[in-house]
Amino acid sequence: MSPRRAHNGGRIDRSTTLRFTFDGTAMTGHAGDTLASALLANGISVVGRSFKYHRPRGVFSAGIEEPNALVTVIKGKLREPNIPATQIELYDGLAVESQNRFPSLAFDFGAANGLAGNLFAAGFYYKTFMGPVAGPLKGTRFWMFCEHFIRRAAGLGRAGHEPDTDRYEKMYGFCDVLVVGSGPSGLMAAKHAAATGKKVFLAEQEPEFGGSLRWKSAAIDGRPAADWVAATLADLAALPNVTLLPRTTVWGYYDDNALGALERVADHKAHAALGEPRQRHWTIRAKDVVLATGAFERPIVFPGNDRPGIMLAAAAARYATEFGVLPGERIAIFANNDSAYEAALALKDAGAEIAAIIDVRAGVSIAARELAREAGGELLLGYAVTNTSGARRLREIEVQAFADGKVKDGATRAFAVDCLAVSGGWSPAIHLASQAGHAPQWDEALQAFLPPAPTQPWTGAGAFTGAYSTSAALGDDIAVSEPEIEYEPAPVFEIRPTGKKSGKAFVDLQHDVTASDIRLAHREGFQSVEHLKRYTTLGMATDQGKSSNVPGLAIMAAARGLPIPEVGTTRFRPPFSAVSLGALAADRHGHFKPERLTPMHDWHVARGARMYAAGLWYRPMIYGTGGETVEQAYVREAKAVRASVGIVDVSTLGKIAVQGPDAAELLDRVYTNLFSTLPVDKARYGLMLREEGIAFDDGTTWRLGEHDFLMTTTTANAGKVMQHLEHYLDCVWPDLRVHVTSVTDEWAGAAVAGPNARHVLEACVEGTAVDNDALPFMGIVRGEIAGAPVMICRLSFSGELAYEVYCGAGHGQHVWDALMNAGQQFDIVPYGLEALGTLRIEKGHVTGAEIDGRTSPRDLYLDWMLSKKKPYVGSAMVDREGLVAADRVRLVGIVALEDRPLQGGAHIVERLGEEPRGSIGHITAFCFSPALGKYIALALVKGGKARHGQRAFVSDPVRNRYGPVEIVSHHFFDPEGSRMHG
Amino acid sequence: MLIPCPYCGPRDLSEFTYQGDANRTRPNPMSNDQSAWNAYVYERVNTAGDHREFWQHSGGCRAHLAVVRSTLTHEIKSVAFAREVAK
Amino acid sequence: MAEYSFLSLLRNALSGNEDWKPAWRKPDPRPSYDVIVIGGGGHGLSTAYYLAKEHGITNVAVLEKGYLGSGNVGRNTTIVRSNYLLPDNIRFYEHSMKLWENLSHDLNYNVMFSQRGVVNLAHTPAQMDEHARRGNAMRHEGGDAVLLGREEVARMVPGLDMSARARFPVLGGLLQPRAGTARHDAVAWGYARGADRRGVDILENCEVTGFLREGERVVGVTTTRGEIRAKKVAVAVAGSTGRVMKLAGIENLPIESHVLQAFVSESLKPLVNQVVTFGGGHLYVSQSDKGGLVFGGDLDGYNTYAQRGNLPLVEEVMSELLAMFPNLARVRLLRSWGGVMDMSMDGSPIITPGPLPGMFLNCGWCYGGFKATPASGWCFAHTIARGEAHPLNAAFTLDRFARGILIDEKGQGATPKLH
Structure with a gap:
């Protein structure tokens, strides 16, 4: 057997041996071990290195508060850094690495930092590294040079670059009572709540339920505590209204009793079972919450208190009792309260030798004396540990007399021990309560912060409330036999030997914050608790100061000569303990956003379309025909439209059914132009503004009936326009009798454009004529294509004779195929967004690049659309001085005077100089115009129309493109519109 | 936060879209009183305490709700359909 | 107060770090000052610093309701950039960038500005x-x-x-x-120390409870540490702007x-x-x-x-x-x-005299306030000292909304949740 494993005892399964590796060294443990217990059992004393001084550190605790023993778990190519060894359940094949050491855990260059400890005191980096004020290293250079090395030395574990392929899951839970923690008080709370028929969730962060009862010696109802736990759990598990959640850490307390919890579903296995996620993120909505989160033991600060082998007393007892592992063979106890005496006895019972019990108090309770007698070893009352020695494992402690909060001058005694179990009292785990509401309350007798008064529906139970004993946790109805010890500690947080030079006394072990750092912070005026934290980094490490915050605060209080509560406590923030980012993203890890596909999507892809993400939608950008460049493709497509006919999928346009007796009135109010005058079966182009008078969205709206309109919006603004209409109807004009319904997904749309567009329709539309009389410009007809009902509106974005054909989304592909068939004889060409853009640029139509949320209708020369006959949203503010100022950028056309492409986002200047200066505007959209045979663009330029005919320059320094252009009208092609009206 | 939608029942914050301050009244559309329009569009009481505001149940019934909620504690004090309050 | 340097660090290390002095004094309030800056965050502290450094106005108090730097200067994600779209913003943030580039030297405090891109x-x-x-x-x-x-x-x-x-x-x-990026707390502490070294009183735990008025004019404040009068009262309280301005009777702001x-x-x-x-x-x-x-x-x-x-x-x-x-x-x-x-309401800040006589207002930082800290204080100090805006903050007025001269970087309109 391994050297530190006791021959019997513990709740591990000795019949199952598990293999694991630590820094590549093969070791074994048993089922039920944590990595920490297994390492201790293998005689490993140094598990990690500290953050700043890279000091060797061992296991310090047995729980989530572990500051020292952090490792990286390796699974294949995936690395999970900074996991406390105390939280890792051993499984066969577990592989872990130690962290923050170079080249090895045993020998670490970084430890040299410790030699210059005074230089690296709190806040040292604020006072130096500024570098020279002149020369090549002035400015930020010198700091950045130093920072490069600091960054390498800092940091803990190393994360990998491989994408995490594991699955994470999200679950919503609803219950009457959520009990957090399954120690005696949590089990009782769950039992009581369940008995009333309430739906109960019981969440326990550890793999097993029972909390302190798993290692305490108390007897309940005349039987061992563990038996009582097993029986109670069996009862709970049998109830249909109880959900047991082991390995589930409730980490966040949000508004209205929404709690975040992390369930580690498969972390304790080599491989997750089929269908099992690695972790599950719960949002639990509880009518009531019972916080039974227990308490954290805290250490006493003294010189040399960080050596491997020094650990919290209850943790030492837990290793002995629960895991059958002795944290040392010859152990001393150092305490300021009675609870450590129970630990002493537990360690002795497990087979360790208790060398001494050192207590800063002059007198202790009878129960404590009795425990000390049973545990054996010398009882030194009125003494304190003042120094320790041992390089990679504790070898010896020094003890001196202690009274009135001070170390007495005089003889030093030494004890050769390999473990020192320390207890400085207990701090209730009030984190969730603090997240939920107010500041905690200091309790003088318990020397601890107790939970604040609830601001949300929760109650506290057990050690969380400062009631530390098992009998208090279980209540009066249950007979508990346990030593009647006193939990009130002596108010001693730090041991400061006088005179001689002593070692560093650590408060925050992980961040290497020492007691003298705290006093330095005090000296420099960083005295409020937040300044202390931020200046020294106390409590900012991965353990978030679970065991160090109160001692740190106490040392600051002593320095200031104030009681602890006047120095304050920091507000606890979520999460209570670290949560993987994967769990929080849950099922969105690997599936970030849904994809919206039009009914004709697969056809586009099959035809070689290069797809373009437009918000959540995918739209064809070009249809590639092998070897073409993007420009060649869109020029080919656009030319085909102007020469004969093309077809484009417009299903993504927002579509809103506006229906009801006041539908026309609503449209008159939200559009700048009139819609009430629009005849049935006609469509009109409309412009919407924001209240500020800035252009918001545009599109055509079709009058399908007296009270029935179909509004179309741009693809990008579909949701915003819908919300805009709903807002006005609900909040501003509740008297209007109108319903608005988003029907974007109900319709598939195809635009057929080009001189032969009508012929294509004639070849496939049944049930209606489509000639100029039956279907004039902006007219609407209904008919059928290949048996599917369609609605056709003659409108044009391309400037050609064009029709939008809408049908039910389910018929989309069918109708599209029929249109393609009918178009075959005219060489119909499907075209993508690039060609669509080219055609609209040639026509000077605006889209989102011009309606960019800053432009007014005048900027876009759309003032002809501003009705003078009626008010509309934006009419009151559209004439403000800022919106009519002469220096606003306004829409123009740009023609490149060289045969080189222009690009979106390029700026326009009046003249080119050595440095890019004097922008007068920018290009919003560009293309090669097949109609003009030139590179053209739309631009927003100061002065707008007044510059028509002027020479200017494109200035595009980020793409290094400069060159002459001419500013022209944005109506490049067929300004009279003869083609689309023809 | 849990917002009790009068139509759908209590629902999680994630189903709602905040639609802003409900203390403002839109001026008469015919009015050209620029200070009134400025107050409506740009100015906010920004209450530290019970705040009247609109929420849309965008992931549910899509109704706008007129909510009174504390901006200090996030406690919801009252909820009604915005349509009914506006009438 | 001693300069910080590697040598001072070494000297102090050898003497056990026992001789370091407070980074800034903790004085009691005086009855009156030339300028009161309400808000001991980044912008308030930098304002006080530049009032002293650039304009020789040192009879200044910075009033902070909690601990210094307790607001957004210590809560942000520490990003410093000037990659804006609109010229008014670019010029302002570019000025800020130039101040950042020399800030550690200027303050004799390493704010760890690292130009990582x-x-x-x-x-x-x-x-x-x-x-x-x-x-x-x-x-x-x-x-x-x-x-x-x-x-x-x-x-x-x-x-x-x-x-x-x-x-x-x-x-x-x-x-x-x-x-x-820069070290956010260091920016607050560096400006505090720099202002303090030039004679500015930094008054922590000093919450403003009201404004003293002579007619329309603001002539001082009442605080949890007593009444303090001043020729000029400047407000730089970020998220608390609504609350503080209500104390002065300003019920509505575009914030x-x-x-x-x-x-x-x-x-x-x-x-x-x-x-x-x-x-x-x-x-x-x-x-x-x-x-x-x-x-x-x-x-x-x-x-x-x-x-x-x-x-x-x-x-x-x-x-x-x-x-x-x-x-x-x-x-x-x-x-x-x-x-x-x-x-x-347009995503851009406000740095302006007024809205009351004797008062100056700095707010509207949305979530870009940290990178603005140096230029905000620099421009606000100018505005307070001269009684009118510097060209760099001339566009950041309060009346630009009513006039329609918006600086809408995102083009979202008066929808603050989207800025």
């Missing part, structure tokens, strides 16, 4: 054009901007999802090389207070070198010198003065981060917190 990712051709437009706008105002192609981004930012299966594939990005959550992961060895922002949502991430990934996203999106957010936003932010960096799923969130932002 900010990369804004682009995922569609339209976004590339938008980035080009902004980069070009910066270049035309003398700033630095580089448009990166896909391969350059991949080389510069390892770990990014560059695969074809990415929901929003990376096409390129806009890099501002001079942008970076809403919203909560922005921020997040930090456990410490890791160097992994992310630049500040990287996502174009498929709203997310920014960098890695601190201590090794934590520092990141944030959108506002929670409702009015609040509580420094706490809610879960849906937490989940959204994590999803966005992992959409960018799918290798981070096993990295763990260490801490999250909230700061209250003073969201203006």
Whole structure:
């Protein structure tokens, strides 16, 4: 057997041996071990290195508060850094690495930092590294040079670059009572709540339920505590209204009793079972919450208190009792309260030798004396540990007399021990309560912060409330036999030997914050608790100061000569303990956003379309025909439209059914132009503004009936326009009798454009004529294509004779195929967004690049659309001085005077100089115009129309493109519109 | 936060879209009183305490709700359909 | 007070660090000052510093209701950049950048400004054009901007999802090389120490409870530490603007207070070198010198003065981060917190005399206040000293909303939750 494993005892399964590796060294443990217990059992004393001084550190605790023993778990190519060894359940094949050491855990260059400890005191980096004020290293250079090395030395574990392929899951839970923690008080709370028929969730962060009862010696109802736990759990598990959640850490307390919890579903296995996620993120909505989160033991600060082998007393007892592992063979106890005496006895019972019990108090309770007698070893009352020695494992402690909060001058005694179990009292785990509401309350007798008064529906139970004993946790109805010890500690947080030079006394072990750092912070005026934290980094490490915050605060209080509560406590923030980012993203890890596909999507892809993400939608950008460049493709497509006919999928346009007796009135109010005058079966182009008078969205709206309109919006603004209409109807004009319904997904749309567009329709539309009389410009007809009902509106974005054909989304592909068939004889060409853009640029139509949320209708020369006959949203503010100022950028056309492409986002200047200066505007959209045979663009330029005919320059320094252009009208092609009206 | 939608029942914050301050009244559309329009569009009481505001149940019934909620504690004090309050 | 330097550090180390003096005094309030600055955050402290340094006005008190730097200067994600679109913003933030570049020397305090670069990712051709437009706008105002192609981004930012299966594939990005991060608390402390060394009184735990008035004119304040009079009273209280201005009878402002959550992961060895922002949502991430990934996203999106957010936003932010960096799923969130932002109606700040005689107002920083700290204080100090705006903040008026001369960087209109 391994050297530190006791021959019997513990709740591990000795019949199952598990293999694991630590820094590549093969070791074994048993089922039920944590990595920490297994390492201790293998005689490993140094598990990690500290953050700043890279000091060797061992296991310090047995729980989530572990500051020292952090490792990286390796699974294949995936690395999970900074996991406390105390939280890792051993499984066969577990592989872990130690962290923050170079080249090895045993020998670490970084430890040299410790030699210059005074230089690296709190806040040292604020006072130096500024570098020279002149020369090549002035400015930020010198700091950045130093920072490069600091960054390498800092940091803990190393994360990998491989994408995490594991699955994470999200679950919503609803219950009457959520009990957090399954120690005696949590089990009782769950039992009581369940008995009333309430739906109960019981969440326990550890793999097993029972909390302190798993290692305490108390007897309940005349039987061992563990038996009582097993029986109670069996009862709970049998109830249909109880959900047991082991390995589930409730980490966040949000508004209205929404709690975040992390369930580690498969972390304790080599491989997750089929269908099992690695972790599950719960949002639990509880009518009531019972916080039974227990308490954290805290250490006493003294010189040399960080050596491997020094650990919290209850943790030492837990290793002995629960895991059958002795944290040392010859152990001393150092305490300021009675609870450590129970630990002493537990360690002795497990087979360790208790060398001494050192207590800063002059007198202790009878129960404590009795425990000390049973545990054996010398009882030194009125003494304190003042120094320790041992390089990679504790070898010896020094003890001196202690009274009135001070170390007495005089003889030093030494004890050769390999473990020192320390207890400085207990701090209730009030984190969730603090997240939920107010500041905690200091309790003088318990020397601890107790939970604040609830601001949300929760109650506290057990050690969380400062009631530390098992009998208090279980209540009066249950007979508990346990030593009647006193939990009130002596108010001693730090041991400061006088005179001689002593070692560093650590408060925050992980961040290497020492007691003298705290006093330095005090000296420099960083005295409020937040300044202390931020200046020294106390409590900012991965353990978030679970065991160090109160001692740190106490040392600051002593320095200031104030009681602890006047120095304050920091507000606890979520999460209570670290949560993987994967769990929080849950099922969105690997599936970030849904994809919206039009009914004709697969056809586009099959035809070689290069797809373009437009918000959540995918739209064809070009249809590639092998070897073409993007420009060649869109020029080919656009030319085909102007020469004969093309077809484009417009299903993504927002579509809103506006229906009801006041539908026309609503449209008159939200559009700048009139819609009430629009005849049935006609469509009109409309412009919407924001209240500020800035252009918001545009599109055509079709009058399908007296009270029935179909509004179309741009693809990008579909949701915003819908919300805009709903807002006005609900909040501003509740008297209007109108319903608005988003029907974007109900319709598939195809635009057929080009001189032969009508012929294509004639070849496939049944049930209606489509000639100029039956279907004039902006007219609407209904008919059928290949048996599917369609609605056709003659409108044009391309400037050609064009029709939008809408049908039910389910018929989309069918109708599209029929249109393609009918178009075959005219060489119909499907075209993508690039060609669509080219055609609209040639026509000077605006889209989102011009309606960019800053432009007014005048900027876009759309003032002809501003009705003078009626008010509309934006009419009151559209004439403000800022919106009519002469220096606003306004829409123009740009023609490149060289045969080189222009690009979106390029700026326009009046003249080119050595440095890019004097922008007068920018290009919003560009293309090669097949109609003009030139590179053209739309631009927003100061002065707008007044510059028509002027020479200017494109200035595009980020793409290094400069060159002459001419500013022209944005109506490049067929300004009279003869083609689309023809 | 849990917002009790009068139509759908209590629902999680994630189903709602905040639609802003409900203390403002839109001026008469015919009015050209620029200070009134400025107050409506740009100015906010920004209450530290019970705040009247609109929420849309965008992931549910899509109704706008007129909510009174504390901006200090996030406690919801009252909820009604915005349509009914506006009438 | 002694200069900080490596030598002073060494000298003090040898004497056991017993001789360090407070970084700033903790004086009692005097009955009157030339200028009172309400708000002991970054902007208030930098204002006091530049009042003393640039304008010789040292009879100044900074009033802080809690501990110095307790607001957003100590709650942000520490990003410093000037990559704006609109000229008024570019000029202002470019001035800030220049002050940042020499700030550690100026303050004799290492604020750890590290010009690691900010990369804004682009995922569609339209976004590339938008980035080009902004980069070009910066270049035309003398700033630095580089448009990166896909391969350059991949080389510069390892770990990014560059695969074809990415929901929003990376096409390129806009890099501002001079942008970076700084140590936020150090900025507050450095300015405090610098102002204090020039004679400014920094009064912590001194909450303003009311304004003293002579007619319309503001002539001082009442505080939890007594009445203090001043010739000029300047307000720089960010998220508390609404509350403080109500004490002066100003009931309405173009400001809403919203909560922005921020997040930090456990410490890791160097992994992310630049500040990287996502174009498929709203997310920014960098890695601190201590090794934590520092990141944030959108506002929670409702009015609040509580420094706490809610879960849906937490989940959204994590999803966005992992959409960018799918290798981070096993990295763990260490801490999250909230700061209250003073969201203006066009997303740009207000630095102006008024709105009452004797009063000066600095607010509307949305969630870009940290990087503005030096220029905000510099311009506000000028405005207070001269009684009128400097050209750099001349556009940041309070009446620009009524006049329609908006500085709407995002083009969202009067919808503060979207700025």
